[in-house]
Amino acid sequence: MLSFFLSLSPLLICILIIFYFKKSAFFSALIGIIYSFLLIISYSKFNINQEIITNAFAISIIITLTVAFVIIPGLYFNEILNKQGILKNLVLSINNFPLDNEKKSLILILGILPALESFTGFGISLLLGIPIFFKLFSPMQAFQLSMLSLNTIPWGTLGISTIIGSKLTGYSTHDLGKMSSLVSFLIFPLIGIIILYVIGKFELIKRKWFLGIGQGLLFAALLFSFNFIGLTEIAGILTGIVTSLIMLILFYLSEKNKTDFIFKIKGMSKLIFPYILLLIVIIIFRIPFLYNYFENIIKFQYQNISFNPFISPGFSLFISSLILYFINPISIDNKMIFVKTKIAISSLFMFILLARIMYESNMVSEISKTLQNWDAGIFKIITLPLFGMISGFITGSNVGGNVLIMNVQQKIGESLGNGLLFSAVQNSSAGHIIFTSLPIIILIMTIANSSFNNKNEIIIKEKDLLYFGLKIALFIYCSILITTILLYYFI
Numbered sequence: 001m002l003s004f005f006l007s008l009s010p011l012l013i014c015i016l017i018i019f020y021f022k023k024s025a026f027f028s029a030l031i032g033i034i035y036s037f038l039l040i041i042s043y044s045k046f047n048i049n050q051e052i053i054t055n056a057f058a059i060s061i062i063i064t065l066t067v068a069f070v071i072i073p074g075l076y077f078n079e080i081l082n083k084q085g086i087l088k089n090l091v092l093s094i095n096n097f098p099l100d101n102e103k104k105s106l107i108l109i110l111g112i113l114p115a116l117e118s119f120t121g122f123g124i125s126l127l128l129g130i131p132i133f134f135k136l137f138s139p140m141q142a143f144q145l146s147m148l149s150l151n152t153i154p155w156g157t158l159g160i161s162t163i164i165g166s167k168l169t170g171y172s173t174h175d176l177g178k179m180s181s182l183v184s185f186l187i188f189p190l191i192g193i194i195i196l197y198v199i200g201k202f203e204l205i206k207r208k209w210f211l212g213i214g215q216g217l218l219f220a221a222l223l224f225s226f227n228f229i230g231l232t233e234i235a236g237i238l239t240g241i242v243t244s245l246i247m248l249i250l251f252y253l254s255e256k257n258k259t260d261f262i263f264k265i266k267g268m269s270k271l272i273f274p275y276i277l278l279l280i281v282i283i284i285f286r287i288p289f290l291y292n293y294f295e296n297i298i299k300f301q302y303q304n305i306s307f308n309p310f311i312s313p314g315f316s317l318f319i320s321s322l323i324l325y326f327i328n329p330i331s332i333d334n335k336m337i338f339v340k341t342k343i344a345i346s347s348l349f350m351f352i353l354l355a356r357i358m359y360e361s362n363m364v365s366e367i368s369k370t371l372q373n374w375d376a377g378i379f380k381i382i383t384l385p386l387f388g389m390i391s392g393f394i395t396g397s398n399v400g401g402n403v404l405i406m407n408v409q410q411k412i413g414e415s416l417g418n419g420l421l422f423s424a425v426q427n428s429s430a431g432h433i434i435f436t437s438l439p440i441i442i443l444i445m446t447i448a449n450s451s452f453n454n455k456n457e458i459i460i461k462e463k464d465l466l467y468f469g470l471k472i473a474l475f476i477y478c479s480i481l482i483t484t485i486l487l488y489y490f491i
Contacts, residue, residue, distance in 0.1 A: 003045050004370040007363035010036045010354060011394060014438075018463045025438050025462045026343075029350030036357050046361045056356040058302040063400075064349040065300065066307045071344055071443065073317035074127055075337050075450050080321055081274055082131075083330040090271040091135035097264050099251060101136050102199050102208055105145060107247050108132065109195055110188060110219045114152040115240025118159075119279065123443050124313055125149060128275055130447050137199070139448075139460055144198045144468055146444050151191050153398045153431035154180050155223070155236030161398035162232055165427045168406045171420055177232030179424035181224040182487060186479040187432055188223070189216030194472060219243045274324055281316040281323075337450065344446040348396075348439050355394045359404060364391075368408040372415075380412055381488060384422055385480040388429030389473060396439030401430030418488060425484050432476050436469020438462065 010032045017028040040046040081087045094104060108129060117125035129149045133142035154161050159173070162180060166173040192212030196204045205212070222242055226235035248265075255261045285291060294310035301307075309315055358364055371380070371387060388409065391401035406426050413422025434440055441462050 001370065003043075003366040006039060006043060006046075007358070007366040008390075009039065010358060010363070011390070014351075014354070015466075018466060022461070022463060024347070025442055026347040026350055029347065029354050029438075032354045033350065033357060036354065036361070036363075040357075040361045045366060046363060048361060052357075052360045055303070056353060056360045059305045060349060060353040060356050062300055062302055062305050062307045063352050064345060066312065067348055067439070067443075068341070068345045069307070069309055069312050069314035070123070070317065071314075071446065072337070072341055073314045073321055074124065074447065075340060076332065077274075077278075077317050077321045077324075078127055078131070078447060078450060079332055079337060080324050080330065083332065084324070084328050086271060086274060087131045090268070091132055093264070093268045093271055094132055095135060097268065098255060098261055102196055102204060102211065103247075103251060104136065105133075105195050105199060106192060106211060106215050107244055109145065109149045109151065110192060110215050111240050111244035111247065113149040113240070114155075114219075115237050115244070116275070116279075117150065118152055118155050118234075118236025118240060119282070123150065123440065124278075124317070126444060126447050130444065134448060140464070141198055143444060143448065143460060143465055145195065146448070147435045147440070147465060147469055148191055148195060148198070148472075150435040150440065151188070151432070152223075152236045152240070153434045154184065154427050155232075155239075156398070156431075159233040159235065161402055161431060162427055164399050165402045165406055165423060168402060169410045169419070169423045171423060173232050174227070174230045175420060176424055176427060177227040177235060178224070179420055179487075180427045181220075181227040181235070183421075183424045183428040183480060183483050184432065185220045185224065186483055187428075187476055188220040189213045190475055190479050192216030194475070215243065215247055218246065274320065277323060278316060278320045281320050282313060285311065285316055340446050340450045344442050347442045351396065351438050355396075355400070358394065364404055368405055371408060372412055380416065381484060382481065384409060384412060385425050385429045385477055385484060388426040389433040389477060391426070392430030392433040393437050393473075396434065396437040398427070398431040398434055401433075402427060416488070421484070421487055425480065429477070429480050432480070433473055436466060436473055438466065441465045441469070 013035050014028040014032040017023050017031055018025065023031075037048070040048040078087075097104065099107075113125040113129045116128060117123070126146060126149070130142070130146050133145045136142070137145065155177075159177065162177045163173050165171075166176045169176065189212065192215050193205060193209065196208055196212045219239060223235055223239045226232075226238050231238060252261050285294065291311060294315075295308055297308075297310050299306055299308045367387065371383065387405065388401065391404045392398055393401075395401050395404060406423060409426035410419045410423045413419040413425075416422065444465070445460075445462065
């Protein structure tokens with residue numbers, strides 16, 4: 001057990017530094033790295049050599065490049081929309097739309113934004129969600145709602161984490177996606193209730209609980225249905241679109257002034273041209289012969305980790321930004337974007353490096369061994385969702401979390417008689433914790449501070465969002481645990 005707790009200690013040290021000492025994400029990761037090296041040197045079960053250091057740095061650089069190539073074009077995309085007045089008009093249009101703010105938020109977080117994220121991935125949906133939330137709500141509420149919008153990660157980027165999980169385990173994408181949607185089922189009505197709480201606390205929940213739970217259950221049921229019929233890769237897209245349409249129709253039928261409702265929708269559709277343009281560019285670059293051509297132009301690869309800039313969503317963001325700029329040229333504050341980018345990318349790199357050091361030095365392996373050696377079945381069932389969440393939190397990636405311990409979860413699941421269930425538990429638990437991982441928090445703060453109210457960067461810190469996220473993560477863990485127990489013992 002000593003190895004187990006020592007292996008987790010770098011992560012605990014980082015959280016302690018952020019919460020107790022109130023230091024930045026960059027500083028906490030730096031201390032975590034220094035502590036990890038001292039721990040590796042002093043404890044025989046952890047390894048350190050030139051190859052391990054090289055692997056950790058090389059892979060961290062490639063992963064950071066992958067994220068940076070989305071962040072930088074994303075900030076330019078946002079800056080162009082901001083300077084052209086598109087964001088202001090879009091947010092004003094949404095603000096004047098004849099729906100309560102809670103209804104707008106539910107449609108966004110349990111509809112439109114998951115559909116966009118499921119198509120693009122890499123937090124692209126934040127470029128649309130963050131400006132809207134910051135105009136509708138207080139800064140803290142806007143940050144919290146932006147975090148909650150990343151709620152379908154196992155189906156993000158055309159279900160890539162579920163696809164990778166199926167390759168790691170040998171189960172079909174269909175089976176793993178279907179089981180993952182069952183494991184995640186209770187999370188979506190939970191998110192619906194949390195959205196209401198963020199907006200209006202318990203008073204709003206008392207009055208509108210049926211909206212949060214109802215739309216969450218609709219989302220969960222549709223997600224399961226699309227996975228059940230084998231549309232796993234596009235299940236997130238279809239679920240988000242169909243949920244949004246159903247809710248808009250229901251709200252339309254309940255409206256007295258139906259003409260105004262339709263008029264506002266038509267007016268808003270003109271303002272989302274930049275996002276439609278972005279989707280069109282992404283679709284074009286996914287045409288097989290174009291995709292294959294650009295895939296072979298240039299690739300940065302080390303071991304099994306690679307980065308290809310021309311098939312990244314960042315390249316589509318870059319092309320879309322150029323088109324929008326040439327349609328309506330404006331002045332861009334390159335210095336501001338550089339400062340924001342430098343802070344975000346340096347912090348991301350440090351956390352990715354910490355995760356890779358923990359992996360390369362056998363810390364993750366020691367955690368896995370301890371889990372496999374536990375005898376009590378019910379104790380394993382209770383702890384496996386937790387360690388799935390830890391894997392996603394450490395890496396800041398559903399795919400990364402799956403690569404770290406998917407096979408361990410599968411083996412433990414097989415020892416309990418249901419490898420598929422616990423592979424799905426890993427897939428879901430690693431994905432649903434991403435919203436509160438430090439890389440995502442840094443990304444959200446970077447986009448928000450580059451778009452609106454730079455003072456928020458001073459008032460609201462990473463620790464504030466991390467504290468909120470970890471509280472929500474506790475409820476998500478309980479939701480996953482309940483469905484896991486039900487699926488294991490009764491289905």
